[in-house]
Amino acid sequence: MAKKEIGFNEAVKGIEEILKNIEEGEPDIDRLSEDVKKAAELIKVCRRKLRETEEKIDGIMQDLKS
């Protein structure tokens, strides 16, 4: 069964949490690359969602004009 995809806001919150952890917490080198990788994945998800939303909006507006 497909996992429910993470929402944009949830993803941004996740990135911010990771960032807070590495900025303010006791840095843990063993976890650092894992954290950065996780953040990068979340950023990718957000970017994709933004692009999809943008395309959808453009499509809708195009629809309106035709």
Place this chain on the structure above:
Amino acid sequence: MSSAGKITLTELQGLIRDKLYEALPGFFWVVAEIAEIKLNSAGHCYLELTGNETPGGKVTARVRATIWASKYLSLNTFFTASAGIPLRPGITILFKATVEYHELYGLSLNITDIDPSYTAGDMALRREAVISRLTAEGVLTMNRELSLPPYPRNIAVISSSNAAGYQDFINHLTNNPYGYVFIPELFEAVMQGESTERSVIEALDRISASDEHYDTVVIIRGGGSTTDLSWFDSYDIAFYVTQFPVPVLTGIGHEKDLTVTDLVAWKSVKTPTAVADFLVAQTLECENMIIGMASSIYTEAAEIISSAEEQLSSLQNRTASTARLIVRVKREQLGYQAETLLRTKNNLLRMGKDLTDRLERSLHNLDPAGVLNRGFTLTTKDGKIIRSSAALEPGEIIVTHFEDGKATSIVKETNKKQ
């Protein structure tokens, strides 16, 4: 009673006529209201005139009148053009007439001239009175205070189906260049003549009673050039319009002054075509508003996306730079630790060397040869080192070892240190 002086009816009527002409020579300017007006096939105009100078409008005088065909055409044309209304029942006229008496038809007035300005003034006064009354009743602007839907789609039309104006209206509405769809429904009414008032009010009643909801009511007429619009100065029509629950639009073809119905309507334009154009323009405005809103939404959405992108970029940069910083700090820490370690190692090595040196020196000091060399001697008895005088008894043989040899001695006495 003597019958000697008898005369015939014709003679009597002739007598009356002669006396009348003698008593009322020439012409009179008279004010009266037209109660009835008919035109016969020969073009002669027959009127019934009334006078009602008493308050309450009760008829106090009545007379027949004629306008001969030779006069009627020019008189009526001039009158209609000047007064703005044709000669018709209900209007008051100031006319020039001679008193006629005919043996067969009796008394009548022969009208030879009419002053249109009197009627115009009178109509204007009546119109003013209607407006004053509507104002006093506080209803004059009631219809105008309603709001017209942005897209007035269902339209109740009060008109006469065979009027050119109605056809123009329908054509303009259905063939609008934007392809907007309107649903007009005709409520047939008489739009001129005496029955106008009753007929228009009945049409308004039918619209009220209908199950259908209408966005607006349109009252239109048109076609004729010099037509009588004064029926639309009627108090009753105007009052109905003010009380109507949806906006009423009029296009009844006024030339100069608005009729009272125009005045109280939500909007009044000159022609039925103009009403149709207004409805189309209103809808266009509505569409433009929607397009404007859509464009605002699009701009807003684009801004949200762009600001989210900025936020993401900033998060990304911060993540990357923080991670790099951590790695660098750790690396520096590691370098420092390595250095410390090296330093510690060197110290330890040096310490070890010092220790071994010291030990070596100590060991060197312990070497008996070295000791003897510095002037100390070693004493043995039977090959064993003697460390205490107590271990010796007088007469025992001891050997004293020097650096360069030894000497054998006999113990004479022993003394312990006090």
